Amino acid sequence: MAPKSDKAPNLVGAIDEGTSSARFLVFSSQTSRMISSHQIPIDKICPKEGWVEQDGEVIMDAVWECLEETAIKLKEDNELEVNCLSAIGISNQRETTLAWDKKTGKPLHNAIVWLDMRTASTMDTLLGKVPDRDKNCLKNLCGLPISPYFSALKIRWLLDNVDAVKEALEDGTLLVGTMDSWLIWNLTGGPNGGIHITDVTNASRTMLMNLKTLQWDNELCKFFDIPKELLPEIKTSSEVYGRIAEGPMEGIPIASCMGDQHAALLGQKCLKKGSAKSTYGTGCFLLYNTGSEYCSR
Structure with missing residues (x-):
């Protein structure tokens, strides 16, 4: 990439990978005005009632195409080069989970989308392990009830039910993660040096991160029987x-x-404790700023 001219505008890019589409937007860092964008719809796959999947390769191809098309639009419509971009950020649908082979770079199953309900039986099995079948038995660690919604149950289902996932686990080539991890791994090289990371907001929706340490929790991983080495490294939400x-x-x-709903809370400038936002999209999501201290409920 050619160096940026001193007179070139300072731009930032945003990848928004949602349930319904992937898009890339470019903004002026001085005015916050959107300069250019490109969006591609993403289909959902429903092989059974209550099952909702998406093709990880289709999602990745859409993201790459959005980057390429926006680069063209920047030049043709605005006479700007991509070297005006200082950095790119990512906002993604939360909880949606994918397993892939780190040698081939190929998904081992379709991504299980956040609203998928196939893990209801997995939840039932897990609740059989706890006194009084208490769904809130892990809330003191991760802040979440045991539910089909969250990523840990989706990972457990993949490990239990998909032969290709089992084989990759045995071969030591299995990686799992939420959609941010899949995007960043591919964007930074995939099988050729891709970085396997997630951020604290996405990790907080897996049921595997300890809210106090902001790291994967041994007790939680043991409860779901998920090897920590499969998981991405947890990073802050703002670093290179x-x-x-x-x-x-x-x-x-x-x-x-x-995660997109956390990003929306920030985007709506809910920066003070007690501020909240509600987003109406594929679902309705209410998020509340609880402040900087640990809040267990």
Whole structure:
């Protein structure tokens, strides 16, 4: 990527990978005005009643295409080069979970989407392990009730039911993660040096992160019988994780990542304790700023 001219505008890019579409937007860091964007719809796959999946490769192809098309639009419509971009951030659908092979870079099953309910039987089995079948028995650690909604149960289902996942686990080539992890791993090189990370907001929706340490919790991983080595490294939501490995935006740093609803809370400037926002999209999501101290309920 060519160096940026001193007179070039300072732009930032945002990848928004949602349930219904993938898009890439470019903003002026001085005015916050959107300069350019490109969006591609993403289909959902429903093989059974209550099952909702998406093709991880289709999602990744859509993200790459959004980057490429926006680069073209920047030049044709605004006479701007991609070297005006200082950094790229990512906002993604939360809880949606994917397993892939780190050698081939291929998904081992479709991504299980956040609203999928196939893990109801997995939840029932797990509740059989706890006194009084208490769904809230882990809330003191992760802040969440045992529910099909969260990623840990989706990972457990993949480990129990998908032969390709079992084989990759035995071969030591299995990686799992939420959609931010899948995107960042591919964008930074995939099988050729891709970085396997997640941020605290996405990790907080897995049921595997300890809310006090902000790291994967041994007790939680043991409860769900999920090896920690399969999981991405947890990072903050604002730091340089790596750089785009190829394409027209090669070399641009990926410098932020948040689950979409957390990002919306920030975007609505709910920065003070007690402030809240409600988002109406594929679902309705109410988030409340609880402040900087640990809150267990």
